[in-house]
Amino acid sequence: MTRSRFGMAIPGRAQALAATAGFAVGVAVGMNPVDISNALRNYKTPPGRLRVIEGRSCSVILDDTYNAAPAAMEAALETLTSFPANRRIAVLGDMLELGTYSEEVHRKIGSQIPGKINILMTVGTRSVALGEEAVKSGFDSANLYNLKSSRDVAKVLLPMLGKGDAVLVKGGQSMRMERVVEAIMAEPEKAPELLTRQSVDWKRIP
Numbered sequence: 001m002t003r004s005r006f007g008m009a010i011p012g013r014a015q016a017l018a019a020t021a022g023f024a025v026g027v028a029v030g031m032n033p034v035d036i037s038n039a040l041r042n043y044k045t046p047p048g049r050l051r052v053i054e055g056r057s058c059s060v061i062l063d064d065t066y067n068a069a070p071a072a073m074e075a076a077l078e079t080l081t082s083f084p085a086n087r088r089i090a091v092l093g094d095m096l097e098l099g100t101y102s103e104e105v106h107r108k109i110g111s112q113i114p115g116k117i118n119i120l121m122t123v124g125t126r127s128v129a130l131g132e133e134a135v136k137s138g139f140d141s142a143n144l145y146n147l148k149s150s151r152d153v154a155k156v157l158l159p160m161l162g163k164g165d166a167v168l169v170k171g172g173q174s175m176r177m178e179r180v181v182e183a184i185m186a187e188p189e190k191a192p193e194l195l196t197r198q199s200v201d202w203k204r205i206p
Contacts (some may be wrong), residue, residue, distance in 0.1 A: 022036070046066075046196075047063075047066070047194060047195050047196040047198075048063060048064065048065045048066030048067075048178060048195065048196030048197075049064065049066055050062055050063070050064045050076065050079065051063045051064075051194065053181065053185050053186075053194055054185065054186040054187065055161065055165070055167060055184050055185055055186055056158065056161055056184050056185070056186050057161040057162055057163060057165070058162075058163040058164065059161045059162065059163070059164070059165040059166070059167055059184070060083075060085070060165070060166050060167070061166075061167050061169060061181055061184065061185060062076070062079065062080060062083065062166065062167065062168040062169070063169055063178070063181045063194075063195065064076045064168065064169065064170040065169055065170060065171065065177040065178040065180070065181060065195070065196060066173070066196050067172060067173045068092075068093065068094075068095045068096075068170050068171050068172045068175075069095065070095060070098075070105045070108070070109065072170075073092070073095060073109050073170060074109065074112065076168055076170050077090065077109070077112060077113075077116065077117070077168065079168070080116075080117070080166060080168040081116045081117075083166045084166075085164055085165060085166035086162065086163065086164030086165055086166075087118040087119060087162070087164070087165045087166070088116070088117050088118050088119075088165075088166050088168075089117070089118060089119040089120075089121070089157070089165055089166065089167045089168070090113070090117045090119070090120050090121070090167075090168045090170075091121045091123065091153055091157065091167060091168065091169045091170070091171075091177070091180055092109070092120070092121070092122055092123065092127055092130060092168075092170055092171060093122075093123040093124050093127060093150060093170065093171020093172060093175035093177045094106075094123065094124030094125065094126035094127050094171060094172050094175055095109075095126065095127075095171070095172050096126075096172035096173070096174055096175075097172075102126055103126070103129045106126055106127060106129040106130040106133070107129050107130065107132070107133035108133075109130050109133075110129065110130035110131060110132065110133030110134040110136075110137065110139075111133050111134070111136075111137045113130075113134035113137070113139050114134060114137045114138035114139040115138070117139070118143060119143045119145075119160070120134055120139065120143060120144050120145070121144075121145045121146075121147060121153060121156065121157065122144075122145070122146050122147065123147050123148075123149065123150055123152075123153060123171060123175060123177065123180075124148070124149075124171070124175055125148075127146075127171075128146055131144050131146055150171070150175055150176050150177050150178075150179045150180050151179060153179075153180045153183070154180065154183035154184060157180070157183075157184060158183070158184060161184065167184065169181050173197075176197070176205070178191075178195045178196050178197055178198075181195055182195060
């Protein structure tokens with residue numbers, strides 16, 4: 001399919017379906033299939049939308065930090081599960097604005113973790129239920145880390161990162177999960193170009 005700026009295929013079934021639909025529409029309105037293919041080949045996802053970024057220690061980051069809703073969280077985990085990796089690490093922040101369904105939805109996501117993810121890090125108070133449900137469903141509690149803030153992740157994650165690890169980072173906008181990506185990316189000086197919420201105003205928010 002399409003390729004990222006680092007030469008890696010843009011991952012995910014959702015991306016493949018979107019590209020296929022775009023191709024079909026282009027053909028239907030009379031565009032040249034070769035031109036469509038070339039355009040798709042040069043496509044790269046916007047910042048924070050499942051963008052593939054090189055991580056420290058020869059790891060790979062799936063940066064899906066723009067926001068998080070239940071269906072999008074499930075799709076991102078599906079992508080991580082299918083991604084070739086030595087270990088699959090999920091760093092999942094709270095999903096917000098879910099009202100009375102919040103705990104139920106977080107637990108549903110947690111129940112899908114066992115057998116798919118090697119290391120799980122939850123960020124925020126709502127995601128504690130996600131981790132609890134993952135363990136209840138069979139995930140090894142020794143590989144679960146509950147963290148209060150996105151600023152706390154790097155000091156736990158960086159020492160364990162290794163060659164071939166794939167790290168999914170995702171959470172609600174206010175969780176500021178892009179801070180995790182900036183802390184573990186191989187070239188943090190490229191954060192203004194590659195990551196979401198890099199404006200001066202956003203950077204000032206605690």
